[in-house]
Amino acid sequence: MAxxxxxxxxxxxxxxxxxxxxxxxxxxxxxxxxxWLSEQHTLPLACEDPPDDSPD
Ligand SMILES: [Zn+2]
Structure with missing residues (x-):
């Protein structure tokens, strides 16, 4: 028995x-x-640039 x-x-x-x-x-x-899945889900997304749609 273990x-x-x-x-x-x-x-x-x-x-x-x-x-x-x-x-x-x-x-x-x-x-x-x-x-475990929820920890994976809440990981911040890396290398994602914010949308830059500033009008010129
Ligand atoms: Zn248990």
Whole structure:
């Protein structure tokens, strides 16, 4: 029996009892996935110049 600590809820669980490793359950896996996706989504866009349409 191998004990792991869930990265999402920090709970210790038996690795043999989880189908969503390295998380303790599927719900924690989804929570982590959503967190990761939202972090990607909020990254500032680089190399994007502001529109410059000032009239001459
Ligand atoms: Zn968990």
């Amino acid at each position: 004990l792991l600590t869930c990265p999402t809820c920090s709970r210790t669980f038996d690795a043999a009892q989880s189908a969503a490793l390295p998380f303790c359950c599927d719900r924690c896996r989804l929570v982590d996935l959503h967190r």
